[in-house]
Amino acid sequence: MVTISVIGTGYLGATHAAGMAELGFDVIGVDTDPVKIRALAGGEVPFHEPGLPELLRRHVQTGRLRFTTSMAQAAAEADLHFVCVGTPQSLTGAADLSAVHAVIAELAPLLRRNALVVGKSTVPVGTAEQLTRRIASLIQPGIAVEVAWNPEFLREGHAVHDTLHPNRLVFGCAGPSAEWLLREVYARPIADGVPVVVTDLATAELVKVSANAFLATKISFINAMAELCEAAGADVLTLARALGHDERIGAQFLGAGLGYGGGCLPKDVRALIARADELGSGESVAFLRGVEEINQRRRDRIVAEALEVLRGGPGWRAGRVAVLGAAFKPHSDDVRDSPALEVAQRLHRAGALVTVYDPVAAVRARSVAPQLRYAANPHVACRKADVVLHLTEWPEFGSLDPVRLRAIVRNPVLIDARNTLDAARWLAAGWEFRRPGTVLPLVTQDRVAAG
Numbered sequence: 210m211v212t213i214s215v216i217g218t219g220y221l222g223a224t225h226a227a228g229m230a231e232l233g234f235d236v237i238g239v240d241t242d243p244v245k246i247r248a249l250a251g252g253e254v255p256f257h258e259p260g261l262p263e264l265l266r267r268h269v270q271t272g273r274l275r276f277t278t279s280m281a282q283a284a285a286e287a288d289l290h291f292v293c294v295g296t297p298q299s300l301t302g303a304a305d306l307s308a309v310h311a312v313i314a315e316l317a318p319l320l321r322r323n324a325l326v327v328g329k330s331t332v333p334v335g336t337a338e339q340l341t342r343r344i345a346s347l348i349q350p351g352i353a354v355e356v357a358w359n360p361e362f363l364r365e366g367h368a369v370h371d372t373l374h375p376n377r378l379v380f381g382c383a384g385p386s387a388e389w390l391l392r393e394v395y396a397r398p399i400a401d402g403v404p405v406v407v408t409d410l411a412t413a414e415l416v417k418v419s420a421n422a423f424l425a426t427k428i429s430f431i432n433a434m435a436e437l438c439e440a441a442g443a444d445v446l447t448l449a450r451a452l453g454h455d456e457r458i459g460a461q462f463l464g465a466g467l468g469y470g471g472g473c474l475p476k477d478v479r480a481l482i483a484r485a486d487e488l489g490s491g492e493s494v495a496f497l498r499g500v501e502e503i504n505q506r507r508r509d510r511i512v513a514e515a516l517e518v519l520r521g522g523p524g525w526r527a528g529r530v531a532v533l534g535a536a537f538k539p540h541s542d543d544v545r546d547s548p549a550l551e552v553a554q555r556l557h558r559a560g561a562l563v564t565v566y567d568p569v570a571a572v573r574a575r576s577v578a579p580q581l582r583y584a585a586n587p588h589v590a591c592r593k594a595d596v597v598l599h600l601t602e603w604p605e606f607g608s609l610d611p612v613r614l615r616a617i618v619r620n621p622v623l624i625d626a627r628n629t630l631d632a633a634r635w636l637a638a639g640w641e642f643r644r645p646g647t648v649l650p651l652v653t654q655d656r657v658a659a660g
């Protein structure tokens with residue numbers, strides 16, 4: 210049985226390493242960050258991902274899953290190396306591949322046995338080809354090292370499920386031996402019926418970025434419809450529900466609201482635009498600039514609406530804003546390009562006193578936005594608030610008691626930027642409930658008007 214190394218043990222790599230151990234392999238996780246490695250080796254996951262601590266601990270305890278900062282150890286022991294390092298956005302918008310290149314520069318000369326290097330990081334098309342040439346120039350004579358690309362489609366917050374039960378596997382291979390080895394590694398999901406798409410390296414790389422660009426486009430499409438609904442007095446929630454019944458469209462990713470954020474969708478859209486420009490094909494993806502603009506307008510829209518409430522209310526001078534949610538989405542503590550945190554920071558810059566509550570992301574949020582106040586629970590966050598913003602749709606916000614909260618705030622105005630709260634409950638408790646692009650329930654509106 211092959212031994213696997215997973216290089217880069219962040220959100221993707223830590224989950225992938227534990228997933229590979231769960232599939233029965235001996236796995237060595239490698240990272241340059243000694244603090245992260247110490248935590249993982251001790252069975253601790255240094256970020257919030259439901260189900261991962263249990264999976265990781267189980268395999269660390271049996272010794273099937275080990276962690277190290279030593280690339281030499283990985284090179285000596287593993288036959289297959291998954292590359293899972295970050296590919297963040299550079300200043301130009303293109304992907305910054307320095308970590309990927311650093312891995313190859315370190316790993317290739319250390320290899321003393323034939324190996325397969327499998328990229329999982331999200332990279333611009335053409336990267337695998339470039340790495341293949343680079344590896345060939347760095348390895349010892351007599352050693353055969355192949356490169357394959359196996360992009361990852363997991364969602365944060367569902368990472369364990371998505372790793373063990375992916376909806377498809379994509380193998381970008383330059384030759385048949387890489388495909389055989391990948392089929393061996395993923396034998397269990399394949400036996401469970403997971404479809405496998407085997408293709409060339411370039412197509413595999415492009416599948417990944419185009420999948421994320423498509424998801425971003427779908428979200429911006431429904432947000433564009435939200436803008437239109439607002440102008441026309443129509444209701445985007447009903448519109449999305451009606452669209453979603455068409456199987457060709459599908460109901461997922463039609464959640465209008467604050468738009469997409471996170472460590473992947475925004476940067477992958479920009480990286481695709483940048484790569485297409487490099488390839489002289491910028492026009493083909495010109496529409497993605499519109500996708501980005503719509504996405505950015507959602508954040509602008511909520512900032513403007515919150516300021517409008519503050520200006521119209523009693524506390525404009527040092528208006529208090531309660532922000533519910535800091536993570537880029539629920540079930541995650543990731544605040545990379547978080548729409549919620551951007552809105553909170555912009556309101557702070559505009560002079561508001563912003564207090565944020567998030568069930569798990571406060572520590573990370575504080576490290577990137579220390580100027581904001583953080584509350585230990587939503588009630589403290591809402592104390593004397595002039596406006597409450599619902600910016601990340603954690604399930605617990607759905608069960609907040611609007612009557613109790615009304616007694617805590619100064620001005621009962623709630624902006625549901627994620628369109629997921631039950632408007633009727635808030636309206637019935639006497640709140641001014643705002644939800645861009647939607648029509649509020651008539652009966653309750655009447656009741657409020659009458660009261």
Ligand SMILES: NC(=O)C1=CN([C@@H]2O[C@H](COP(=O)(O)OP(=O)(O)OC[C@H]3O[C@@H](n4cnc5c(N)ncnc54)[C@H](O)[C@@H]3O)[C@@H](O)[C@H]2O)C=CC1
Nearest residue numbers: 217218219220221240241242294295296308311330331361
């Ligand atoms: N986060 C996610 O849900 C998904 C991420 N991806 C892609 O996976 C890649 C990694 O993303 P994340 O895990 O979110 O990033 P991350 O920033 O959480 O993790 C990257 C890790 O790589 C380590 N690293 C950097 N340079 C290294 C080196 N030379 N040697 C060893 N380790 C090194 C860092 O210390 C860090 O722990 C990106 O390309 C991303 O687009 C793909 C699918 C899902």
Ligand SMILES: O=C(O)[C@H]1O[C@H](OP(=O)(O)OP(=O)(O)OC[C@H]2O[C@@H](n3ccc(=O)[nH]c3=O)[C@H](O)[C@@H]2O)[C@H](O)[C@@H](O)[C@@H]1O
Nearest residue numbers: 361362363364365428462463464468469470471473537538
């Ligand atoms: O490449 C990646 O890293 C991953 O990026 C996304 O996963 P993730 O970033 O974890 O989160 P999503 O669930 O896609 O949500 C992204 C953003 O879109 C927003 N969103 C999502 C759905 C929706 O209907 N509306 C909406 O605004 C979310 O709030 C969030 O800010 C993709 O869904 C994964 O398939 C991919 O592997």
